[in-house]
Amino acid sequence: MKKTILVTGGTSGMGKAMALALKEAGWNVVVTGRDAERLQQTDLDLQQIAGEHAVIQMDVRDPEACLAAVNQTRARFGRLEALINNAAGNFICPTDELSPNGWKTVVDIVLNGTFNCSHALVKGWQEDQVVGGQILNIVASYAWQAGAGVAPSAAAKAGVLNLTRTLAVEWGYKYQARVNAISPGPIERTGGADKLAMSPEHAERIRRNVPLGRFGTPEEIAGLAVWMLSDQAGYLNGECIALDGGHWLNKQPF
């Protein structure tokens, strides 16, 4: 029987690439997002691929909406095995100029949103007696390094990385679930690239700091996600894989 996966923030960038690739790989795919127009376009794009899918409008900051999305998915496909916590929010702002609500907004999307969706998912696992489910989280290398100028995102991603490891142990024992993470480097055609590479000069500086000399693509992230969620990766648990061309290891960029 086909397995079902829910991808948050799946209407653009890496989320959309992962959704399309997972449908190609034979999953039933459910995409959530906040923007109705983007959801409609994603629905059309997913229709080009054989199989079943659905789109749901929701905000990961709303725990009840997360539970409703999981229950809607279970009603449609019988059960929900897997989740990609891809939805994120970010902006560059010096921390001493950041408002408390700016901090809260990013932490709410990234860290609390990951918890909200994971918690809703496990309620479904309990009701449907799902064993061997999966969660894939998206972090960034500033989860374990410094994130000057993006403090709320860095702190939240650090939380998500810890939650990845914590749930890998807790839900590994309890549900034989696998919980892993990807740490993408600079990836083209993403919200992160649009927001963080502020000018062509800045983007060029980032590119030069990548040992492989280029940005990654959403499709490369999607390829890794498909493998991490496959049976081939059945012994992978609590791991974070950096797919970044060696970017974070490059301590001497000059």
Ligand code: HXC
């Ligand atoms: C300072 C800012 C700001 C900015 C927003 N705020 N943008 N402060 N500089 N550039 C403050 C606002 O003033 C407000 O605080 C608070 O944040 C909430 O802003 P809203 O616009 O009302 O929030 P909302 O509409 O919910 O939008 C959330 C958002 C937005 C995060 C601000 O950008 C968004 O929805 N982003 C989703 C897509 C995204 O960001 N993708 C990139 C992910 S990149 P006050 O005090 O005024 O009320 C990523 C990692 C990349 O995750 C890593 C690459 C290596």
